[in-house]
Amino acid sequence: MQDLMTEEKTLDQNNSFGVVVVGGGVSGTAAALVSARSGVRTLLIERDTYLGGIGYTGLLQHICGLYPNGETFPTGTLNQGIVQEIIAHLAKLSPQKTIKKMGLVYVLPYFRRDLLSVFDSLCGNERDLTVLRATTVLSVEKANTEITGLVINRSHTAYKIFPRVVIDCSGDGVVSEMAGASFELLPQEQLQMSACTVHLKGIQDRDELLAIKVSYYLSDGVRKHILPPLLRFSTFTPGDSPDEGYLKVNVSGLQSKDRDKKAFEYASAVHHYLSNMIPVLKGSYLAGSSMRVVDREGRRVLGEYILTDDDVIHARKFDDGIAKGAWPIELWDMHKGPVYRYVRSGDYYEIPLRSLKVKGIPNLFVAGRCISASHEALGSTRVMGTCMTLGEQAGIAASFRVRNSMYSRYGNESLHTSL
Ligand SMILES: Cc1cc2nc3c(=O)[nH]c(=O)nc-3n(C[C@H](O)[C@H](O)[C@H](O)COP(=O)(O)OP(=O)(O)OC[C@H]3O[C@@H](n4cnc5c(N)ncnc54)[C@H](O)[C@@H]3O)c2cc1C
Structure with missing residues (x-):
């Protein structure tokens, strides 16, 4: 530096x-x-x-x-x-x-x-x-x-x-x-969605289908009113080592005053829900997160x-x-x-x-x-x-x-x- x-x-x-x-x-x-x-x-x-x-x-x-x-x-x-x-x-x-x-x-x-x-x-x-x-x-x-x-x-x-x-x-x-x-x-609701990403570690036996399973369970959670509708667009991408991955939680319409806090709460809720639904995520934990909500537009x-x-x-x-x-x-x-x-x-x-x-x-x-x-x-x-x-x-x-x-x-x- x-x-x-x-x-x-x-x-x-x-x-x-x-x-x-x-x-x-x-x-x-x-x-x-x-x-x-x-x-x-x-x-x-x-x-x-x-x-x-x-x-x-x-x-x-x-x-x-x-x-x-x-x-x-x-x-x-x-x-x-x-x-x-x-x-x-x-x-x-x-x-x-x-x-x-x-x-x-x-x-x-x-x-x-x-x-x-x-x-x-x-x-x-x-x-x-x-x-x-x-x-x-x-x-x-x-x-x-x-x-x-x-x-x-x-x-x-x-x-x-x-x-x-x-x-x-x-x-x-x-x-x-x-x-x-x-x-x-x-206006907020017409802007592209912003996002908060969390880094997951401790995933056991990650398989090729995990990203698809995440999408499926999120849609299911929204359909059953367990999760708010916009959380169905969260995505999972695998990390470099087999026990890690990234959960990107796409959000919209959050007030600027506490949107970082709110987005992180959403990310924790998504992780908690998925850990209960998908066995390989059971022991996973949040190892880090994006420093703030980041905007596409x-x-x-x-x-x-x-x-x-x-x-x-x-x-x-x-x-x-x-x-x-x-x-x-x-x-x-x-x-x-x-x-x-x-x-x-x-x-x-x-x-x-x-x-x-x-x-x-x-x-x-x-x-x-x-x-x-x-x-x-x-x-x-x-x-x-x-x-x-x-x-x-x-x-x-x-x-x-x-x-x-x-x-x-x-x-x-x-x-x-x-x-
Ligand atoms: C959720 C999400 C996922 C994305 N995924 C990808 C991807 O996978 N691959 C890809 O290529 N692109 C991706 N993008 C797009 C890409 O990351 C950004 O569009 C790009 O990095 C923007 O670069 P930039 O330099 O224009 O702006 P920024 O990266 O936003 O940089 C602007 C800088 O200005 C600084 N700044 C702001 N205001 C002030 C001020 N008043 N005084 C001093 N400094 C200030 C900020 O701190 C910041 O560092 C993604 C974007 C988002 C939001």
Whole structure:
């Protein structure tokens, strides 16, 4: 981890940065790395004490969205660049984790601790990157249409930061909202379901059918009014060793005040019920849980283009396409459960740069989960593989804008572009 004292000193001495990235999830870390590598002084601000966002907090096991779909086993990634670098580092740490077919798509299994150490080490190697963990953006200052300052809270002290360009990788579009950008946020009951995952240990003689049995008994429990209806969409996935697994409890409509507590109560209730119904789970126990409820969907910030489900399903390409996606539209609906719509086999769609450019605020970009996309299109773009590339591309665009505006101040107008 980067030395916190060094970080504080940087803050006190010079609070001006070319690019400030808010949110150190998979998209924000990629954005910050790429921006710093272009020689632009870059700051990455993360609320938690660790990087990785949902990729770490959510107890996930697979990186989705990295590979083409179709019958042929993938020989490479759909996008080039940062995803290839990250998965090469992951492979060095855990070579046993290799591409896996899941239904009609391909995923990369990973250990979340590996993701954390890859992100820490890549960020630690960048001279032009400062990472502030345990730091929260509180407010945004603007002059005319541009962001001129961010107020951040670090160790109960407020600091003011002066960015030239900001990238909102907060997952929930919090900076964009503070900056007055337009966004779409569906009512709770129409949002994709959120989730809390618990790690189970002590499973005896786990068999191949356990995931199916879990689904069956949950539906049965709901039908008999033993469990609330939404708990029928909880899922089980096996862990690496035969005595472990992950129970993902999908929830919806919980009030923000105590939703983590409530979701954990649901998870405990599901585990208790299943332990009584399925003999191999009898001696199992909760060995850990996701640190908080994690959201599949929040604010979708309005950009210069809104990616639609039509674009995704019909594999549309754009002149300013900067990222490829082939993951299906995967919607976790609180009434229907997961519903999938697939991109044509062997094909992919593109996400245009305009979906990362926030409408009306020229020095603000978005990347990751909060890009400008419809509710349905987000069902595909939100997976980690795609989010990393979106972060990378926002980092390229933001640092390009900083470098070009520096040149244009010295009179070289020809370098001033629409970025
Ligand atoms: C239940 C569930 C299961 C999923 N399963 C998979 C899967 O198996 N495979 C897959 O590839 N994808 C999966 N996803 C999707 C994927 O994990 C996320 O969409 C993706 O990780 C989002 O990355 P991100 O960087 O956009 O945002 P996030 O990971 O949400 O990161 C945003 C970061 O911003 C920080 N932040 C927020 N506000 C502030 C602030 N004011 N100041 C400072 N920092 C702030 C947060 O702490 C967080 O670290 C799943 C998602 C969910 C919810």
